Amino acid sequence: xxxxxxxxxxxxxxxxxxxxxxxxxxxxxxxxxxxxxxxxxxxxxxxxxxxxxxxxxxxxxxxxxxxxxxxxxxxxxxxxxxxxxxxxxxxxxxxxxxxxxxxxxxxxxxxxxxxxxxxxxxxxxxxxxxxxxxxxxxxxxxxxxxxxxxxxxxxxxxxxxxxxxxxxxxxxxxxxxxxxxxxxxxxxxxxxxxxxxxxxxxxxxxxxxxxxxxxxxxxxxxxxxxxxxxxxxxxxxxxxxxxxxxxxxxxxxxxxxxxxxxxxxxxxxxxxxxxxxxxxxxxxxxxxxxxxxxxxxxxxxxxxxxxxxxxxx
Amino acid sequence: xxxxxxxxxxxxxxxxxxxxxxxxxxxxxxxxxxxxxxxxxxxxxxxxxxxxxxxxxxxxxxxxxxxxxxxxxxxxxxxxxxxxxxxxxxxxxxxxxxxxxxxxxxxxxxxxxxxxxxxxxxxxxxxxxxxxxxxxxxxxxxxxxxxxxxxxxxxxxxxxxxxxxxxxxxxxxxxxxxxxxxxxxxxxxxxxxxxxxxxxxxxxxxxxxxxxxxxxxxxxxxxxxxxxxxxxxxxxxxxxxxxxxxxxxxxxxxxxxxxxxxxxxxxxxxxxxxxxxxxxxxxxxxxxxxxxxxxxxxxxxxxxxxxxxxxxxxxxxxxxxxxxxxxxxxxxxxxxxxxxxxxxxxxxxxxxxxxxxxxxxxxxxxxxxxxxxxxxxxxxxxxxx
Numbered sequence: 001x002x003x004x005x006x007x008x009x010x011x012x013x014x015x016x017x018x019x020x021x022x023x024x025x026x027x028x029x030x031x032x033x034x035x036x037x038x039x040x041x042x043x044x045x046x047x048x049x050x051x052x053x054x055x056x057x058x059x060x061x062x063x064x065x066x067x068x069x070x071x072x073x074x075x076x077x078x079x080x081x082x083x084x085x086x087x088x089x090x091x092x093x094x095x096x097x098x099x100x101x102x103x104x105x106x107x108x109x110x111x112x113x114x115x116x117x118x119x120x121x122x123x124x125x126x127x128x129x130x131x132x133x134x135x136x137x138x139x140x141x142x143x144x145x146x147x148x149x150x151x152x153x154x155x156x157x158x159x160x161x162x163x164x165x166x167x168x169x170x171x172x173x174x175x176x177x178x179x180x181x182x183x184x185x186x187x188x189x190x191x192x193x194x195x196x197x198x199x200x201x202x203x204x205x206x207x208x209x210x211x212x213x214x215x216x217x218x219x220x221x222x223x224x225x226x227x228x229x230x231x232x233x234x235x236x237x238x239x240x241x242x243x244x245x246x247x248x249x250x251x252x253x254x255x256x257x258x259x260x261x262x263x264x265x266x267x268x269x270x271x272x273x274x275x276x277x278x279x280x281x282x283x284x285x286x287x288x289x290x291x292x293x294x295x296x297x298x299x300x301x302x303x304x305x306x307x308x309x310x311x312x313x
Numbered sequence: 314x315x316x317x318x319x320x321x322x323x324x325x326x327x328x329x330x331x332x333x334x335x336x337x338x339x340x341x342x343x344x345x346x347x348x349x350x351x352x353x354x355x356x357x358x359x360x361x362x363x364x365x366x367x368x369x370x371x372x373x374x375x376x377x378x379x380x381x382x383x384x385x386x387x388x389x390x391x392x393x394x395x396x397x398x399x400x401x402x403x404x405x406x407x408x409x410x411x412x413x414x415x416x417x418x419x420x421x422x423x424x425x426x427x428x429x430x431x432x433x434x435x436x437x438x439x440x441x442x443x444x445x446x447x448x449x450x451x452x453x454x455x456x457x458x459x460x461x462x463x464x465x466x467x468x469x470x471x472x473x474x475x476x477x478x479x480x481x482x483x484x485x486x487x488x489x490x491x492x493x494x495x496x497x498x499x500x501x502x503x504x505x506x507x508x509x510x511x512x513x514x515x516x517x518x519x520x521x522x523x524x525x526x527x528x529x530x531x532x533x534x535x536x537x538x539x540x541x542x543x544x545x546x547x548x549x550x551x552x553x554x555x556x557x558x559x560x561x562x563x564x565x566x567x568x569x570x571x572x573x574x575x576x577x578x579x580x581x582x583x584x585x586x587x588x589x590x591x592x593x594x595x596x597x598x599x600x601x602x603x604x605x606x607x608x609x610x611x612x613x614x615x616x617x618x619x620x621x622x623x624x625x626x627x628x629x630x631x632x633x634x635x636x637x638x639x640x641x642x643x644x645x646x647x648x649x650x651x652x653x654x655x656x657x658x659x660x661x662x663x664x665x666x667x668x669x670x671x672x673x674x675x676x677x678x679x680x681x682x683x684x685x686x687x688x689x690x691x692x693x694x695x696x697x698x
Contacts, residue, residue: 060398086690141578144573144619199393
């Protein structure tokens with residue numbers, strides 16, 4: 001199948017795809033509407049709209065049923081699956097894909113690829129297996145840090161875009177690399193918060209702020225988000241979405257943790273949209289009325305003086 | 314003619330592993346506190362000689378009373394790095410023909426046992442049974458017979474199995490020519506060679522004759538394999554061969570660490586098989602009891618957080634079930650150690666007798682019951698079929 005940027009990404013097989021994919025099937029543990037999803041503020045990726053800004057990974061869970069319950073509790077509408085874990089010969093017989101809730105957009109990833117060429121090979125397998133041209137590009141030659149190789153990631157993005165894929169690249173938190181990936185035609189950039197699986201939070205915060213400031217495509221903070229407050233922080237500083245896996249999968253109660261991340265992501269997004277007040281030092285008092293307000297009472301004062309009182313901005 | 318010492322052989326000389334092991338015997342409780350505190354961080358920063366000294370401390374008898382704490386720290390590191398997932402693989406013995414005489418091995422040259430080398434077609438038949446059982450990760454095992462299990466034979470077998478198994482590794486004789494590269498081109502992912510013991514003099518005592526007698530050829534084989542593009546390296550020491558088994562654990566840890574640093578694209582896994590009864594009749598010179606064994610694997614996990622730890626069916630079920638929750642990340646299941654043992658059991662000599670005789674499905678069920686996902690497939694084909 002072909003994939004273009006104007007086309008909505010396919011969803012998992014049980015329900016037809018639609019632009020706003022917020023519906024879970026009857027019988028699932030939670031019903032839509034029990035989370036304050038920001039319906040009037042959709043996330044737009046490659047022409048498709050999503051009300052949830054939390055993406056979930058499917059690795060490291062104790063079992064597929066628990067993973068499924070966590071996915072549902074997270075309200076995630078995009079779920080990434082490692083193609084190296086998918087076994088087409090076992091489809092319907094306990095493969096991970098059988099447990100992704102219906103209506104969720106599948107985002108196959110190239111985890112395990114060490115080079116751009118291996119990523120292309122895997123992506124093509126995924127396109128054949130999952131029927132989607134959507135792919136999360138991961139090129140991680142170092143099995144210890146699983147740090148993305150910036151050179152091979154850029155080269156892989158160019159190869160995959162040329163092959164018709166809609167590419168969401170996991171990348172180093174580097175503002176220039178992010179721009180280069182965007183120029184290469186990627187649908188998002190996905191900079192890491194800290195090493196994948198480390199649960200160490202936004203160690204790359206300054207770089208992510210710079211990426212957000214320059215990006216023309218959605219910025220999805222991927223990797224390292226360890227607790228819900230990390231997700232909220234990423235959203236507050238302007239990330240468009242977050243992707244979480246280990247923090248949910250290895251929590252003592254993954255379902256509750258998934259729900260906590262859903263709430264934190266919404267809270268962070270709302271906090272970003274609301275516009276925060278300027279941060280002050282601990283001993284700085286904030287005057288509640290303009291310091292120069294007295295000027296208005298002085299003789300000869302012009303009508304423009306009132307604009308001095310903007311401190312609440 | 315012996316091979317020249319490789320890169321790790323030179324490092325091993327500098328590390329003085331027997332000295333570290335001997336010093337650790339005198340370990341005080343306070344030293345255990347310090348070593349555990351440093352290694353329990355689990356960030357892999359405690360490497361090099363200082364990290365090895367800490368590992369020696371945690372291996373020492375004095376740390377035995379702290380086993381529960383060491384295990385808890387190891388469990389936390391394993392969960393964080395590997396998640397609730399255990400990789401499953403199956404050994405496929407392709408041949409028990411052997412030109413090496415190793416005192417402890419049931420395949421040793423000269424032993425009067427029934428020999429068999431599977432044809433490539435018979436290997437495919439064996440593999441089909443393993444595929445039916447769910448396996449997608451295969452380990453092809455043989456004795457050391459460079460004529461019966463030749464490079465051409467292995468290239469053909471790997472090529473024929475490739476379309477059905479995304480992860481194929483070999484545990485055969487070592488190679489000094491371009492064989493590793495040819496096998497990688499055919500789709501090989503991993504190479505397993507156990508050094509058995511890192512003690513040179515003990516090594517030469519038990520490896521009586523044949524290619525395997527060359528300590529340095531064997532020790533440097535991973536360097537050649539990694540240079541040739543092999544993605545996964547499996548190391549091991551056979552506990553019970555050398556009296557100072559802790560020194561072998563230390564050397565194994567140093568070897569894994571050396572390879573992971575130098576060949577940064579490769580994944581490294583280790584195994585600590587304990588010597589089992591075999592047709593050789595060779596008695597272990599030291600008994601590593603279960604508690605000491607668990608202590609060793611947990612301490613290894615803390616020293617090398619990213620290194621896979623493999624546990625085979627030679628260990629009993631209860632021990633395997635317990636160790637999955639502490640340090641082990643890869644297991645075999647339902648194994649036969651006899652060439653042809655899955656299609657035509659009982660027709661050739663097995664290498665050793667297994668202890669955990671549960672079926673792959675039973676192992677998978679055990680993992681799920683313990684809160685772990687059995688991972689049958691965690692790889693993708695590296696070459697086109």
